[in-house]
Amino acid sequence: MNINVLGLSDERFQRPLDLLSQLFFEECKVNLFEDQNANITINMNIDETKCLVIGSLVGGDEFSTHYDKNEDPKLHFKAIKKAVSYVFLKLLQEYTGIQQKWGILTGIRPTKLLHKKLKSGMSREAAFKELQEDYLIHEEKIALMQNIIDRQLQVIPDLYNLQNEVSIYIGIPYCPTKCAYCTFPAYAINGRQGSVDSFLYGLHYEIEYVGAFLKERGINITTIYYGGGTPTSITAEEMDLLYEKMYSSFPNMKNVREITVEAGRPDTITPEKLEVLEKWNIDRISINPQSYHQQTLKAIGRHHTVEETITKFHLAREMGMNNINMDLIIGLPGEGLNEFQHTLNETEKLMPESLTVHTLSFKRASEMTQNKQKYKVADRKEVEQMMNEATEWTSSHKYHPYYLYRQKNILGNLENIGYALDGQDSLYNILIMEEEQTILGLGCGASSKFVHPQTGQITRFANAKDPKSYNDGYEHYTHEKIKILDTLFPMTTS
Numbered sequence: 001m002n003i004n005v006l007g008l009s010d011e012r013f014q015r016p017l018d019l020l021s022q023l024f025f026e027e028c029k030v031n032l033f034e035d036q037n038a039n040i041t042i043n044m045n046i047d048e049t050k051c052l053v054i055g056s057l058v059g060g061d062e063f064s065t066h067y068d069k070n071e072d073p074k075l076h077f078k079a080i081k082k083a084v085s086y087v088f089l090k091l092l093q094e095y096t097g098i099q100q101k102w103g104i105l106t107g108i109r110p111t112k113l114l115h116k117k118l119k120s121g122m123s124r125e126a127a128f129k130e131l132q133e134d135y136l137i138h139e140e141k142i143a144l145m146q147n148i149i150d151r152q153l154q155v156i157p158d159l160y161n162l163q164n165e166v167s168i169y170i171g172i173p174y175c176p177t178k179c180a181y182c183t184f185p186a187y188a189i190n191g192r193q194g195s196v197d198s199f200l201y202g203l204h205y206e207i208e209y210v211g212a213f214l215k216e217r218g219i220n221i222t223t224i225y226y227g228g229g230t231p232t233s234i235t236a237e238e239m240d241l242l243y244e245k246m247y248s249s250f251p252n253m254k255n256v257r258e259i260t261v262e263a264g265r266p267d268t269i270t271p272e273k274l275e276v277l278e279k280w281n282i283d284r285i286s287i288n289p290q291s292y293h294q295q296t297l298k299a300i301g302r303h304h305t306v307e308e309t310i311t312k313f314h315l316a317r318e319m320g321m322n323n324i325n326m327d328l329i330i331g332l333p334g335e336g337l338n339e340f341q342h343t344l345n346e347t348e349k350l351m352p353e354s355l356t357v358h359t360l361s362f363k364r365a366s367e368m369t370q371n372k373q374k375y376k377v378a379d380r381k382e383v384e385q386m387m388n389e390a391t392e393w394t395s396s397h398k399y400h401p402y403y404l405y406r407q408k409n410i411l412g413n414l415e416n417i418g419y420a421l422d423g424q425d426s427l428y429n430i431l432i433m434e435e436e437q438t439i440l441g442l443g444c445g446a447s448s449k450f451v452h453p454q455t456g457q458i459t460r461f462a463n464a465k466d467p468k469s470y471n472d473g474y475e476h477y478t479h480e481k482i483k484i485l486d487t488l489f490p491m492t493t494s
């Protein structure tokens with residue numbers, strides 16, 4: 001599809017229009033200057049003084065619509081951009097007959113927007129009205145957002161007051177093999193012991209120095225999360241030493257509300273590693289089936305069996321793990337409603353404490369996206385039916401949604417939702433989504449997000465993604481982070 005959008009001289013309109021057009025058409029080009037080969041042309045008329053945008057679509061049936069609202073003049077370009085997006089979306093909805101339930105929102109954190117409105121003192125009714133009328137969000141999605149926010153405030157009542165604490169993310173960049181849809185920093189571990197040794201040396205260093213800084217400034221830690229890669233890819237002994245380092249370096253470990261270790265690949269779980277997790281009071285682990293179809297696992301490069309997922313789940317249970325999360329993916333290659341139903345039936349036999357239901361997304365760097373023709377996936381309608389099935393199934397099994405995020409190129413423009421049984425919600429997942437406090441990323445591929453305790457302004461800093469660069473630069477990454485922390489949490493004089 002090739003679309004001319006005429007009447008917009010500012011190139012800052014390009015990106016939002018590109019993102020919106022991709023919700024409707026897989027391959028789409030938006031031209032702000034006339035292209036003779038365009039399939040349709042949209043004319044936009046902007047009256048900047050009134051924040052009035054009138055748009056009409058020429059080609060095939062013709063439609064026109066407008067956005068007209070008094071907006072804060074201080075946020076002028078932002079307001080005009082919203083108005084243009086609104087008009088563009090409405091015209092494409094008319095043209096294609098497809099209704100986008102997330103309206104003009106293309107960002108990954110819809111709930112953050114609602115939190116922001118409520119925190120500013122806006123009433124629920126006014127916030128809902130704005131989301132519906134200005135952002136064109138469907139009421140079903142607004143209800144979902146509200147549900148999630150209520151839940152979050154119930155499990156973290158001080159969510160809006162955690163700016164003076166931090167959470168920690170620790171990235172371990174190894175996996176047994178690389179999955180086809182994966183863009184995480186994940187390197188096959190076999191044959192890399194030299195690299196693992198150097199990586200862990202650097203990670204211990206980061207933990208020690210960052211921990212010392214937090215202790216010195218009296219900054220407590222709310223949650224700790226080990227992700228990657230697969231943090232249980234390293235040996236039981238290496239895990240033991242790493243957690244020992246964490247306990248000896250970080251301040252007030254007894255006050256940490258939650259420690260999660262992803263054990264995503266069942267083929268990495270052993271009784272010895274479970275003993276180590278138990279020894280260091282790890283609260284929560286994740287064992288990820290993704291699907292209960294052997295053929296699918298093979299197709300996406302997960303070299304473990306369905307049976308292994310089930311056996312390792314039971315083993316973890318028997319060895320004392322009482323908060324286990326499982327990740328599922330809707331729309332994996334070759335899977336439709338029947339296959340997903342089977343996955344839910346298998347999930348019912350295990351009843352993990354929490355369940356994260358992802359919708360497949362084609363991330364640019366993944367093997368799957370680069371060889372898209374090899375992977376046949378369900379169409380928009382079937383993906384939506386699977387999502388509805390997940391919603392009904394979770395609700396009838398007493399799971400409630402507690403966090404959500406969206407991704408680009410996600411099938412059917414849907415979302416990823418975390419569900420949990422009562423009292424088993426992952427606090428870290430809420431904190432990372434809602435950006436209410438600083439999250440320090442240590443290790444490979446870990447990014448830090450510094451949230452200014454007073455202004456809420458966000459600064460990012462990323463460690464290297466590959467172990468080699470990390471091993472060369474871990475000292476630099478450590479001290480750069482400490483420098484930023486020093487500006488956010490200065491030494492107080494008494």
Ligand code: SF4
Nearest residue numbers: 175178179182186229
């Ligand atoms: S197990 Fe997870 S992190 Fe590892 S390759 Fe697969 S998707 Fe990526």
